[in-house]
Amino acid sequence: MAGISITAIPLQALHTPSTSSLAKTTDENRDGLYRALWGWKFCDGCSFAGICTLVTCPGNRLPSLGRYFGHYKELVCSYSHDLEHHRRDAVVSSHDEIFELIRIIKKNPNITRGALAKQVFGSPSNMGIESEQEHVIGLAVKALTMVYSTHWLNQNAEHDNGDLVSPSWLKDVPFYAFFEGLFPMIDHPGFGEDASASFWEMKRNITGSKLIRKGGLSFAPTADLSNHLKLNRNTGVIEIFHHTAFLKENLRITRSMEGPMGVEESLRLGALPRQLALEALDSVQKIIFPLSDPSAVTLLQRLVVEKGFDEDCLRFEASAIREPHETNTRYLYFGARLADIYDELENPTPRGLISRWAKRKGAGHANIATIVAVAIALIFGLVTLGLGGFQAWISWQQWKHPIEGSP
Known part of the structure; x- marks a missing residue:
């Protein structure tokens, strides 16, 4: 097959529908995806009537996974649209x-x-075909783990704050090693400890409402788990990372x-590492x-509407996904990023003109109010x-040009 290099097309630019078979996603495709990912077995009602009849059937959770499946459709549609406009085969x-x-x-x-x-594909005939094979593998990896393993997919994603240059799964690297490298474990003091005093103090200070009100920060959704909590x-x-329904399915498995x-054992089950x-x-x-804080719920509801966060973020589950002892989570993967957010709140980065000038001059944030007052x-x-x-000019004009009849 003759290969042509694929050019990235932003998802938001795909206004015309693709005629590729990959772009047509049906309920059957959705069910097949969940069977491949998590080994779902549907009840007879789901299989024949499209109506779940068993409480224990995973089909009951299909609505909560709507945002995740929508993301999968966007990725596949982007790939199929790209093929349609840039090559004749796939x-x-x-x-x-x-x-x-x-x-x-898995x-x-x-x-x-x-x-x-x-x-899967045999030996590629040229570099174009090899590159396309990498992209297809990237689709499978993204569906399985919600991380990008190829630059092409990452460029096609919608990013408000993301790192457009993300690590790629290299040709000679085992998959579990690539995934493990994306999430180094760092035992950060405070967030890496079990419910320490510093943990509770830091936790209380980095709620969304405080980060907005005190730190002037904002939030953007990401579909890349490796970008979660990046500041x-x-x-x-x-x-x-707002695909909480996807995370819950992974926790059900383990x-x-x-x-x-x-990591290798978890991936073999089709699940992320539990921690x-x-x-x-x-x-x-x-x-x-x-979710115990009404103001946080209100903020999250606004982000769902305005930023496209997954509505499942507002659903808290415990018994179906957690072990009895999993009440206070240690943050070995994301502790450093949480601490970075806390540090930003304590020592804000100057972003305005006055703040940046004060920083350059060494005045610091403590003197900004003084500078403004001056x-x-x-x-x-x-x-x-x-x-x-x-007023002096008016008085002078009145003296120089007195009004007639005035004393």
Whole structure:
């Protein structure tokens, strides 16, 4: 097959529908995706009538996963639209082929990207085909783990605050090692400890409403788990991984498993490492937007409407996804980022003109109020001087040109 290099097309630019079979997602495609990811088994009502008849059937959770499946459709539509406009053939032409890639990665998380491509597609005939194979594998990886493994997919995503240059899954690197490298464990003092005094103090101070009110920060949704809680100090934007329904499905898989599981073992089950999923979920629902706080719920509702956050963020679940001892989460993956947010609140980054000038001059934030007061006093002084001069000019005009008949 002759290959043509794929050019990135932003998702928001796809105004015309693609005619590719990949762009047509049906309920059957959705159900096939969940079977491949999590081994879902649907009841007869779901399979034949489209109506779930069993309380224990996973089909009951289909509505809560609507935002996640919508993201999957956007990614596949972007890929199929790109193919339609830039080449005549494709490495894959159906959703089932993507699902098979997911199953192979789950079965052998130790596989390298090169070995995976060769096993599924054979040897590429040219660089264009090899690049396209990487993109297709990236689709499967994104659906399975919600992380980007290729620059093409990351460029096609909508980013408000994201890092457009993200790590790629290199050809000779095992998949579990690539994933593990995205999430280094850092035992940060405070957030890495079990309910320490410093933890509770820091936790109380970085709720969403305080970050907005005191820190002048804002929030943007991200569909890349590796970008969760990233703070852009220049813009004051914090990225939030908002696909909480996806996280809950991962936690259901690893619940009641005996003993701790490594990254490779978790991926073999089609799940994120349990600690990672718990931290991502609890950092949203217990720290940044604590659902026990009405103001946090109101803020989150606004973000759902205005920023496109997953509505499932507002649903708190415990018994179905947690072990009895999983009440206070240690933050070994995201502790450093939470601490970075706390530090930003304590030592705000200067963003306005006056703040940046004060920082350069070494005045610091403590003197900004003094600088503003001096500036205001100077302005008032100039205004007063101007008014005095104007009054003097009027008096001089009256003396020079007296009105006739005046004494």
